[in-house]
Amino acid sequence: MFKIVEQMKSIVGEENVITSKVDRMAYSRDLTPYLAVPEMIIFVEDTNQVVKILGVASSNDIPITPRGGGASFQGSSLPVRGGIILDLSRMNKILEISKDDLVAIVQPGVRYETFQHELERQGLSFPHDVGSHDAATIGGILASDSNGHHAYRHGRVGSWIQGMEVVLLDGTVLELGTRAPRYNMGYNLSALFAGSQGTLGIITKAILRIVPKMPVSATIGGFFQNLDDLMAASHAITMSGVEAGTLEATDGYTVNTISDVMNLGFPKCEGNFVGDLEGFNEENLQHKLSIMKKILEDHGGENVIIARDEKMNKILWAPRLEIDVAIVDVHPGYREFGFAAADPCVPLTKMADAMRNIGQIIRSHGILAAVFCHTGIGILHPAVLMDPNNSEHWNAMKLAEKEILEYVISIGGIISAEHGFGYVKNNFVRKAVGDTKLNLDQRIKQIFDPKGILNPGKMGLDTDERDEDIEFVFSAYVADKDVRE
Amino acid sequence: MPIEEYRHVIMECVSCGLCQSNCPIYKQTNLESNSAKGKMTILYSLLQGWLDWDEVAERMYECTTCKNCTATCLSGLDIAAVVEAARAELVERGHGNAISKDIAKNLRETHNPFGEGSDARERLKELART
Numbered sequence: 260m261f262k263i264v265e266q267m268k269s270i271v272g273e274e275n276v277i278t279s280k281v282d283r284m285a286y287s288r289d290l291t292p293y294l295a296v297p298e299m300i301i302f303v304e305d306t307n308q309v310v311k312i313l314g315v316a317s318s319n320d321i322p323i324t325p326r327g328g329g330a331s332f333q334g335s336s337l338p339v340r341g342g343i344i345l346d347l348s349r350m351n352k353i354l355e356i357s358k359d360d361l362v363a364i365v366q367p368g369v370r371y372e373t374f375q376h377e378l379e380r381q382g383l384s385f386p387h388d389v390g391s392h393d394a395a396t397i398g399g400i401l402a403s404d405s406n407g408h409h410a411y412r413h414g415r416v417g418s419w420i421q422g423m424e425v426v427l428l429d430g431t432v433l434e435l436g437t438r439a440p441r442y443n444m445g446y447n448l449s450a451l452f453a454g455s456q457g458t459l460g461i462i463t464k465a466i467l468r469i470v471p472k473m474p475v476s477a478t479i480g481g482f483f484q485n486l487d488d489l490m491a492a493s494h495a496i497t498m499s500g501v502e503a504g505t506l507e508a509t510d511g512y513t514v515n516t517i518s519d520v521m522n523l524g525f526p527k528c529e530g531n532f533v534g535d536l537e538g539f540n541e542e543n544l545q546h547k548l549s550i551m552k553k554i555l556e557d558h559g560g561e562n563v564i565i566a567r568d569e570k571m572n573k574i575l576w577a578p579r580l581e582i583d584v585a586i587v588d589v590h591p592g593y594r595e596f597g598f599a600a601a602d603p604c605v606p607l608t609k610m611a612d613a614m615r616n617i618g619q620i621i622r623s624h625g626i627l628a629a630v631f632c633h634t635g636i637g638i639l640h641p642a643v644l645m646d647p648n649n650s651e652h653w654n655a656m657k658l659a660e661k662e663i664l665e666y667v668i669s670i671g672g673i674i675s676a677e678h679g680f681g682y683v684k685n686n687f688v689r690k691a692v693g694d695t696k697l698n699l700d701q702r703i704k705q706i707f708d709p710k711g712i713l714n715p716g717k718m719g720l721d722t723d724e725r726d727e728d729i730e731f732v733f734s735a736y737v738a739d740k741d742v743r744e
Numbered sequence: 745m746p747i748e749e750y751r752h753v754i755m756e757c758v759s760c761g762l763c764q765s766n767c768p769i770y771k772q773t774n775l776e777s778n779s780a781k782g783k784m785t786i787l788y789s790l791l792q793g794w795l796d797w798d799e800v801a802e803r804m805y806e807c808t809t810c811k812n813c814t815a816t817c818l819s820g821l822d823i824a825a826v827v828e829a830a831r832a833e834l835v836e837r838g839h840g841n842a843i844s845k846d847i848a849k850n851l852r853e854t855h856n857p858f859g860e861g862s863d864a865r866e867r868l869k870e871l872a873r874t
């Protein structure tokens with residue numbers, strides 16, 4: 260390994276190769292319970308360095324896991340087979356923002372927050388604000404085909420890629436697309452790399468579609484005694500043609516807990532609804548708001564509030580965003596985890612039942628649950644809230660996870676719609692996609708990465724297992740083979 | 745308070761990374777060990793016996809205790825308090841950082857952080873008059 264470290268240093272410089280144990284430990288975690296310590300972390304500063312690093316890794320068969328902000332929810336940026344973490348966060352220049360062509364050209368390590376801030380300064384926007392916006396990089400967002408808060412209106416990020424530069428394992432620098440807004444030229448490889456979670460190549464540049472930033476915006480929220488009414492209201496908003504940015508629901512347990520902890524005085528309810536929208540002028544915004552308010556009230560929404568300032572906005576979003584703060588207040592030491600049932604998707608007509616039943620499944624095993632839903636697009640985010648020192652809780656989490664995924668499939672849903680498979684869903688992939696699709700995915704992987712060293716151990720591509728050949732952060736963790744029914 | 749007393753805070757960190765973009769140290773280096781996320785993993789590793797005190801010392805001193813991380817922390821954690829507790833224990837265990845040791849010694853001996861005598865103060869007064 261010493262020889263390889265020296266080779267890497269000669270490519271990127273001494274200061275860009277990190278091997279000390281303390282730093283390697285710091286790179287070993289994400290939201291999942293896994294501990295995966297890399298053998299080295301390598302920072303790269305340009306495409307040429309990426310080509311050379313891949314060359315050395317490939318000729319020595321060393322696993323290489325690209326990393327942006329390391330904010331993955333499902334273990335995708337963990338080096339589960341050891342080897343190299345290729346940290347792209349120092350490759351972080353915004354190369355160009357063109358108002359005339361409505362494109363931005365960026366390096367992969369640019370943070371979403373930094374990028375959006377610069378765009379907004381120029382009256383522009385890249386509206387794919389993932390919940391991890393303070394950490395997530397453009398490379399990570401593209402490689403995860405992320406689904407930002409405003410995915411209801413703007414879709415997944417993949418279709419916003421006009422072009423990209425990708426370095427393949429054999430050193431090829433692949434250029435896809437241009438600053439021309441559309442292309443339809445053979446297989447859509449940008450779409451393939453989007454969501455490939457670093458298993459096919461390294462994204463070293465992106466040409467992204469951007470849009471004008473609307474001058475006025477507002478958030479609107481209300482409380483419902485009944486989740487069916489909430490979902491009916493959300494659907495009526497969609498059918499009205501009002502272009503909301505996002506439509507969201509949070510379950511009653513979470514709303515009530517946060518209201519108590521933060522002293523917000525929210526009414527007791529089975530769920531609350533929050534939506535936000537933009538307008539091209541005040542009149543346009545007010546018109547849309549009045550339509551949304553009427554729909555919410557007509558469907559039984561109580562305390563319908565419109566927020567126009569930062570303070571009120573935060574209050575309305577609190578049930579959706581503050582559960583992690585509230586839970587440590589109510590149950591010190593409790594926290595949430597990235598688990599396999601964190602992002603299923605169900606048909607729109609099943610959302611109310613799914614929110615109720617999934618919460619019930621988790622609670623029936625004796626742990627706490629918060630359930631969120633992007634109501635315009637059917638995605639649910641169940642969160643398990645538990646004590647990581649309690650092995651009963653881990654056992655309960657494992658049982659709940661399996662039950663939720665079986666339930667979701669039974670009502671015509673799918674098991675992963677936002678974060679992707681990563682590592683934590685390895686054991687569910689085959690059942691979820693079927694042998695035929697998995698086999699095709701494996702053949703695609705084989706074309707780009709015949710040695711299987713690009714982010715190995717992910718997306719069920721080279722294993723049907725998780726919890727094997729890996730360390731756990733918590734000693735009370737219950738591995739799959741030890742789960743008690 | 746020994747760092748063990750902060751174990752529950754350290755465990756409440758979910759490793760989400762929301763503390764990264766505002767951290768003045770992390771912004772300089774992009775090294776995850778410099779962010780609050782990295783520091784909590786490092787301290788957890790210390791509590792588990794996977795790292796020793798001498799291995800963690802340098803990273804613990806790389807913090808301004810500005811609390812920017814708390815402002816964006818998903819779980820609202822007071823990271824600076826944990827870092828300060830770690831530093832206090834580091835000092836007790838003989839891993840105080842060199843500059844702090846010098847400042848403490850100077851203050852004890854000359855009542856001046858730079859180790860200058862009272863004549864330096866007089867010189868300042870002179871300067872102020874001119």
Ligand SMILES: Cc1cc2nc3c(=O)[nH]c(=O)nc-3n(C[C@H](O)[C@H](O)[C@H](O)COP(=O)(O)OP(=O)(O)OC[C@H]3O[C@@H](n4cnc5c(N)ncnc54)[C@H](O)[C@@H]3O)c2cc1C
Nearest residue numbers: 327328329330331335390396398399400402406456457462
């Ligand atoms: C609190 C929180 C909220 C979140 N909210 C959302 C949300 O709203 N919507 C959503 O979709 N996701 C969300 N996520 C999941 C995740 O943060 C996002 O998917 C995000 O895009 C990850 O960006 P990152 O830079 O941190 O990527 P990383 O975690 O560093 O990497 C993610 C994946 O991309 C690969 N990768 C990174 N950079 C490159 C590159 N340059 N080339 C090739 N592969 C690369 C990695 O190997 C890994 O497989 C959330 C996560 C957290 C912790």
Ligand code: SF4
Nearest residue numbers: 767807808810811813
């Ligand atoms: S308190 Fe320390 S870790 Fe937190 S933001 Fe400031 S310097 Fe960074």
Ligand code: SF4
Nearest residue numbers: 757758760761763817
């Ligand atoms: S934001 Fe808070 S919980 Fe998240 S990684 Fe940073 S310190 Fe941990």
